[in-house]
Amino acid sequence: DNTLLRFEASNWQVLSVDGHNMDAISKALEEAQASKTRPTLIACRTTIGYGAPTKSGTSAVHGSPLGSAEVLLAKKFLEWEHSPFEIPSNVLEAWRGFGDRGSIDYASWQKRFKASEKSVQDSFINQFESLTAEEVVPVTSRLVSQFKQDLPDIATRQSSGLVLDKLVESFPQLLGGSADLTGSNNTKAHTSKPITPDNGSGNYVYYGVREHAMAAMMNGLCLHGGFRPFGGTFLVFSDYCRPAIRLSALMQQPVVYVMTHDSIGLGEDGPTHQPIEHLASLRSIPNLYVFRPADAVEVAECWEIALLKKDAPSLLALTRQKLPLLRREEGLKNLSQRGAYVIHNHVKPRIILIATGSEVSLALKIAEKLDDNKISSRVISMPCTALFDQQDQGYKDELLGKNLTGPVLRVSIEAASSYGWERYVGQEGLALGIDHFGASAPFEEIYRRFGLDIESITTKILNTLKGQ
Structure with missing residues (x-):
């Protein structure tokens, strides 16, 4: 498509220049700065590898070195007489001048800010500083x-x-x-x-x-x-x-x-x-x-x-x-800030259920079903795996029951790909998810069809325990 016309149709000022002509670029920048009512797009037409006599305009300069012979020819074309990695003094002075100009502008801004009304200062600080816990x-x-x-x-x-x-x-x-x-x-x-x-x-x-x-x-x-x-x-x-x-x-x-x-x-x-x-x-x-x-x-x-x-x-x-609302405990401590926490517990769980999002309520119902079968369980809500991964090893081991005596079966439940959950359930655990595309139906029916319902998951857990 014609990209420039798309910008023009959106009422942008569009300027086209030779991307190898410094004077033309400077003139276009001045013209863009003069426009006060609309944004400007400066389209620079360039040639890849400009100056390399045998390779410019080809894919040969895209991902490979030019080679010493081609470099010498390109330097001759560009009238570049300096050694490799040498920065000409005028270029260095120009760049340092930009830095000095920025420092001067910033100092001027600071002076104006300090001279402004306190209400103006407070408003600016409230707007630009990061939000705080307070x-x-x-x-x-x-x-x-x-x-x-x-x-x-x-x-x-x-x-x-x-x-x-x-x-x-x-x-x-x-x-x-x-x-x-x-x-x-x-x-x-x-x-x-x-x-x-x-x-x-x-x-x-x-x-x-x-x-x-x-x-x-x-x-x-x-x-x-x-x-x-x-x-x-x-x-x-x-x-x-x-x-x-x-x-x-x-x-x-x-x-x-x-x-x-x-x-x-x-x-x-x-x-x-x-x-x-x-x-x-x-x-x-x-x-x-x-x-x-x-x-x-x-x-x-x-x-x-x-x-x-x-x-x-x-x-x-x-x-x-x-x-459903699951958290009705007293207190206002943010339990999600460590990435995962125990939402239902037994002192010596045989099963540890790990779930996220909509599957946490499902995991709690499965825990009730397991309890009916005289099998103790713990349910972990894991709203953020990245935060959990950052916790100290002691917290992670305690939550996942790695310090418990006796066998523990860990089961993850998430209505998504099971990829990655082996990190938490281990090679002997169950990572229950959906490793294929979905289907069109009421969500309750899809969960049943894909085996993410109370009966199906409870049966899988019981069958796994029998095989251990």
């Missing part, structure tokens, strides 16, 4: 307290929406959005105001069906400073965001990705929309924290953790289907 925890703690008192069965995407209502109301740094799935992702808070062509003062972006663009723009917002962006789409569409998600992690930018419809639990939309391999692949990205909360309390806890991250992105995988 600010975030009181908000999330109040929500947790309310949830524990009285909350009906609710999808975690909906409880995330309730959390966002309070967070957006409390923190002007938050800038939300969705890739054309606002109503499904529950990312638009009651106080959110959309950014429009006529009004740029809002705090919510309708990105359209542009998942990659959304993720890339959120990276830019983070890098600019003063914003804590979050954006939503379906978990299966994380594939479209993947390059930008990876860059969030690589650049240590605390973007929050809100990914709903996180499993076969979304039901009738079928295998094209049901994530299978996505959780495992996203968890493999270094410095990305993937959260899969089990109920509204864990949702609030995971949002708290995500907002307090200063150097890493977070991804919340949330359900379409309703889930």
Whole structure:
């Protein structure tokens, strides 16, 4: 397609120059800076390997050295008389001049800032400094307290929406959005105001069906400073965001990705929309924290953790289907902050069930079934494997029962690929998941068909115990 015409159609100023002509580039930059009403795209036409007489314009210069003979010819063409790794004094002075100019500009800015009204200074600091525990925890703690008192069965995407209502109301740094799935992702808070062509003062972006663009723009917002962006789409569409998600992690930018419809639990939309391999692949990205909360309390806890991250992105995988409230214990301690914790326990468990998200409530029901069979069990909720992996070895061994005497069967349950769960259940354990594509049916029926129901899992566990 004609990329330049696409930008022109969006009312950009488009300038085309010879990418090897420094004067033309400088002139285009001046013209771009003069434009005050619209952005500018400068398209530089270049030749790969410019100056190499026999290899320029070919793939030979893309991934291989030019070779000494070609280098000599290229230096002659470019009139470059300097030795390898020698920096000409005028170039060095120019670069150092840029650094000095930046220092002068920064000192001038600091002087103006200190001379401004205290209210202006406070407003700027509140906007641009990272959110602190002293600010975030009181908000999330109040929500947790309310949830524990009285909350009906609710999808975690909906409880995330309730959390966002309070967070957006409390923190002007938050800038939300969705890739054309606002109503499904529950990312638009009651106080959110959309950014429009006529009004740029809002705090919510309708990105359209542009998942990659959304993720890339959120990276830019983070890098600019003063914003804590979050954006939503379906978990299966994380594939479209993947390059930008990876860059969030690589650049240590605390973007929050809100990914709903996180499993076969979304039901009738079928295998094209049901994530299978996505959780495992996203968890493999270094410095990305993937959260899969089990109920509204864990949702609030995971949002708290995500907002307090200063150097890493977070991804919340949330359900379409309703889930029961599991956490009604007294106290407001954030149990999710260590990545995993015991939600149901027996002093000497024969079975340790490890589950995430919607499968935690399933694991608790299986524990009841095992109890009916006189088999003791422990249930672990593991909302974030990355956080759990960072805990000290003693905590991990205690949780997984590695310090218990007697045999212990570890069983993981997640409505997704079982890849990676052997790290926690061991070679002798059971990693129960879905290692094939989904199906179109009501979610209860799909869970039964794929063997992720109480009876099927209990039977597998009992049969495994008989064989030991």
